[in-house]
Amino acid sequence: MHIDMLETPAAVVDLDKLEANIKRLQAYLDEHGIANRPHIKTHKIPAIAQMQVAAGAAGITCQKLGEAEIMADAGLDDIFLPYNIMGQSKLERLMALAKRIQLSVTADSEYTIRGLSEAAQQADTTLSVLVECDSGLGRCGVQSPQEASELAKLIVALPGLSFGGLMSYPNSDEMDVFVRETKNLLEPDGIQVERVSGGGTPQMWHAHEHPELTEHRAGMYIYGDRYTLKSGAMTLDDCAFSVIATVVSRPTEDRGILDAGSKTLSSDLLGLDGHGYILEYPEARIVGLSEEHGKVDFSECASRPAIGERVTIIPNHCCPVNNLFNEIVGIRNDEVEVVWPVAGRGALQ
């Protein structure tokens, strides 16, 4: 089927570009001896995860336990889950997963670590736990090398756990300092930090500038979006992911309405102006979204679309957009080659 026959809104991936994006980052990280552990939150599609592993990734990263289970069911056998997992039900699921694949997780508190240890003992397994470090993002993570070293020692001391290293996000100079200081604090006890996991698509081509890094996690690099473009890490020509929409109304000379609103493009702004970039009308601005309507200001465009015309949108943020679709359409030379269900969609628990 030709791309023009797809009903809109459709989320399409250019397979040539997707493959090139996978290959490019893998080659760069290989060159610098950094393990590649792509984050599947962006696509949530086992087939794409398998492409990433086939290209040389050491394993994958998932953000939720449910995602990890879906990926494991599809044959992905080395998964990093950088999240504090807690609560009896989730801990039981986590240990069931640990028994069938290579699994590692993070923790940033004694509470999480003790829960993991008890559950691992009950399940008679050993889980690799990295300490999450907040090196500036202000999200999860211990606040100091002192805290990091104390948690590392706790992981070493408790049964059912092995100390897996340190994790932070995104890569930064502060991360390097944080890691070095933590290593220094652990050295007297003979505790080695073998794995330092960082990440981020905007920073991906600078991964080699962080000497402590042993592993890089990137998600958006396979697709690209307006945010990634702005960061300079990818070019418009690299962008593999777009939304095809139809102009369903032209109420005024300047205004056009697309059949793609916030339930298609998400409401993520990420500091950008407007809700997406329209390839065919670069001067157009998507000025507002209702749930199923995208409002476009075409006033700066020399030519303007007719009702029924289709446009191609590079969204602000590819991850939530992918997550709003049931299926992603893979195209090559404008022909549909594959349709992937977004298997990990809504696996929030």
Next chain:
Amino acid sequence: MHIDMLETPAAVVDLDKLEANIKRLQAYLDEHGIANRPHIKTHKIPAIAQMQVAAGAAGITCQKLGEAEIMADAGLDDIFLPYNIMGQSKLERLMALAKRIQLSVTADSEYTIRGLSEAAQQADTTLSVLVECDSGLGRCGVQSPQEASELAKLIVALPGLSFGGLMSYPNSDEMDVFVRETKNLLEPDGIQVERVSGGGTPQMWHAHEHPELTEHRAGMYIYGDRYTLKSGAMTLDDCAFSVIATVVSRPTEDRGILDAGSKTLSSDLLGLDGHGYILEYPEARIVGLSEEHGKVDFSECASRPAIGERVTIIPNHCCPVNNLFNEIVGIRNDEVEVVWPVAGRGALQ
């Protein structure tokens, strides 16, 4: 199962409150002789649509053709689709639907109307078409009563179509003026405007103040959210919909991280400050969302949660949040009574 046993994040609906919300709006609209045509975009769950119809709704409103098909499959047999439907594939699906249920749609252009007429003729059916009027929202809709009357006359003139009336959103005094002027323009031709469909949850208790209105469409009224609370149309005690999340990290004295981010709470702000209201910590502010992390500032709270504690969030906007979950959990007296798949989720085409 007790609500405390649900894995988080979970989207829960208090069934007593849901039923009360359905009953309250129905009674009000019945009292004023206005047809109730609830918008299922909020819940996308056939069972809730059936509750709304059982309570007295004249039919339902869907925003996408795919949603309407799912609702029709579930037995909902009177559906309003206030959208410009175009393109051969969608027009064929629309006419297939028109042949099995009571269906009406909107149009705001000659292009849409001619497409509907041709498709209806080919399918040997008749479709009811309302003219969408922009009475101030600045989205779809004709801009003047003159245009509205011209499209109404075109609908009357073309085969396969019947003129269904006028539609606008949200209810406003401007809408009343627009409708009256359009009626005046149609009177000489003997064209009656039998149905005037307006809507909106924030304005719902003022529907009777719009003399032209014959039908009201509301979506959020069944659930309620922070936006609806701010509008004054519902109280906190009316809010039937919430997200249960767990505090998975407490990196600093003031900061807490929830296992609910933008893929759970959506990024919709709707002019509100922060990303949700935490019932147990009214002074807390959800200051930022990553995809799977919600960052909370507890600095204004006298007591603060421990890691592992669960909290209840009233989201900014219930519709996109509902759309991010695979399942909605119906509870009564804190016990799970039903689990509904969000059947219409992702039915974007």
